[in-house]
Amino acid sequence: MSGDRADAVRVRGLGKRFELVSAVEGVDFAVPTGAVTALVGPTGAGKSTVLRIVLGLRRADTGSVEVTGRDPAAIGAVLNPRGLHPARTVRDHLWCHAPVAGVSRRRVNVVLDETGMSPLADIVVAQLHPSQQTRLALATALLADPPLLVLDDLFAGADGVERGWLQALLRRHVDRGGTVLVSADTLADVVSAADQLVVLSEGSIVWQGTPAKLRRGHPDRLVVAAAPSIALATALAAQGFTDAVMRPDGRLAVAEVDEPTIRSIAEAAKVRIADIAADPIHPDRVLASLTKPRRHRHSPPAPAAYAPAPTSYGMPR
Template identity: 55%
Template sequence: MSASRGPAFTVRGLGKRYNLVTAVEDVSFTVTAGTAAALVGPAGAGKTTILRILLGLLEPSAGSVAVGGHGLPGTARAMGGMLDPRGMHPARTARDHLLVYAAAVGVSNERVDEVIELVGLGPTADAKAEALTAGQQTRVALAAALLGDPPLLVLDEPAAGLDNAERAWLHEFLRGHTRRGGTVLLSSESLAAVIPVVDKLIVLSAGSVAYEGSPTRLRRSHPDRLVVASSTPIALATTLAAQGFTDVVIRPDGRLAVAEASEGQIHDAARVAGVRLDSITPDPIHPDRVLASLAKPARPQPTPYPGVAAHLPTPHGIPR
C-alpha cells in the first residue's frame, strides 16, 4: 500500500436526481490517503448514493468524483467495496461465495484462504450463509472486498447489526488498514458508532453536507455540560463569564448549562458571587444527540402523479 498523503477520494459539487427525486445535492469533500472517514446521517441522507457513485455503480447527475492519485493506483483493484445488503446466497458457504468473487476479479484460490484468515472467519468459512450471524456475514463481505488487496475501502454500514465485540474487532481491523497506509470511507446512521475509528466526519442532511471536519472539532462545538440550579442564575453566569467560562446557557427552567468548568470552579464562582447552589447535574452530550441537531430527517419528495408514489430505483450493486 502507498503511504501517500494526497487525496484518495475527491468529490466536487456532486448531485444525483431520480426524475423528481433529489438524493444528493452539491456535495463536496476530500478524504486523505491513509485516513478513515465516515459519511454519517439518517436514512435517506444520501450516504449510499455517494458510495455507489464512487464505486462506479451509479452515474452522477452533476459534479465529479476522483478516486486515487498522488501515487495511488488507478486500477479497479485499487478499491474494494462492501454494500448493504451483503448479497450472499443463503445456500452458499462463505468460502464458495469468496471463490466465485476470486474468479470474477482474477485472483487465485490461495488469496481466498488468505482473506479468510485475515478477517478471522476460521471454520465459519465452510458454513452456509443462512447460518451466519450478522457479524460473520460482515466478515465475509469484508473478505470479498479485500480479495484484490485494495488500498481503498468503501464500506456501506459495516457496523450495522454488530454486537459490541464484533464492532470492536471491526474498528481495530480498520485502524490497522490505515496504519498500513490504506484508506477507509464508510457510512453510518450513528455518529457514536464511527467516532472511535475515523479521522474525518462528513455529516449529511437531506442530501447535503451539514458538517465536514474532525470528530474533535465537532466535539468542541458540542461540549458536555454541567447543569446548575442556583438562587441567582444571572449573577452566577456573570461571575463565570468574568472568570473565563463564557459558554453558559440559561435554560427555560432557570438553570444554567455550563461548559468547560469543573464542579469546583462553579463552587468557587458561586462563593465570589454570593450565590447559593442547589444542585449540579452532569449533562453529557451523546454523539447521536449532536447528529440529530445537525441532520434533518429525509425530506419528503414530490410524487410524479396524484396517488402514485415516487419510485427511487435501486441500481444493481456488487452482490456480497
C-alpha cells in the same frame, strides 16, 4: 479538509436525480489518503448514492469524482445488499472470489483470520447472523488487499461489541497505510474511528470537519442548580468560562469546566450550589440537530427515531 495529504478521492459538485427526486445535490468533499472519512446521515440522505457513484456503479448527472488508482484491485467495496450466495459456505464464497481478486487460496485463509470468520468457514451463508454476513462481505473486499475501502452501511445491525471490532479494523487498515470511505446512519457508529466526518441531510452536505471540531461545537455540559444562577454565570464568565446556557428550569448548563472549578468560583462569588449533574451529549443528539429525515411526496413519513440514553462521544480524534 484534507490538509497537506494527497486525496484518494475527490468529489466535486456531485448531483443525481431519480425521476422527480433529487438524491444528491452539490456534494463536495475530499477523502485524504491514510484516513477514515465517514459519510453520516439518516436513511435517505444520499449516502449510498454517493458511494455508488464513487465506485462507478452509477453515473452522476452533474459534478465529478476523481479516484486515485482506478485499477479495480485498488478498491475494496462492501455494499448493501451484501451480495452473498445463501447456499455457499463462507470458505466457498471466498474461494469463488479469489480468482477475480487475483489472489490464491492462501489469501483466503488470511482474510478469514483477519475478520474473525475462520471458526465459521464451513457454515452456509444463510445461517449467518447479519453482522457475520457483513464480516464476510468485508473479508471479500479485503481479498486483494486494496489501499482504498469503500464501505456502505457497514455498521447495520451491529451491537456495541461488534461496532468496536469494526472500528478497530478500520483503524488497523489506515495504520497500514490504507484509506477508508464509510457510510453510517449514526454518528455513534463512526465518531471514535473517523478522522473526518461529512454529514448529509436530504442529499446535501450540512456539516463537515473532524470529530474534535464537532465536539467543540456541541460539548458535554455540567448542569448546575445554583442560587442565584445569574450570579454564577457572571462569575464563571469573569474567569473565562463563557459557554454557559440558562435552561428553562433556571439551572445553568456549563461547558468546558470541571466540577471543582465551578464550586471554587461559586464559593468565591458567594453563590450557593444545590446540585451539579453531568449532561453528556450523545453523538446522535448532535446528528439529529444537524439533519432531518428525507421526506418527499413519494415516500411516507419516516418513523420516529429511537433516542438512546445519553452517553459521551467516546474518544474524539
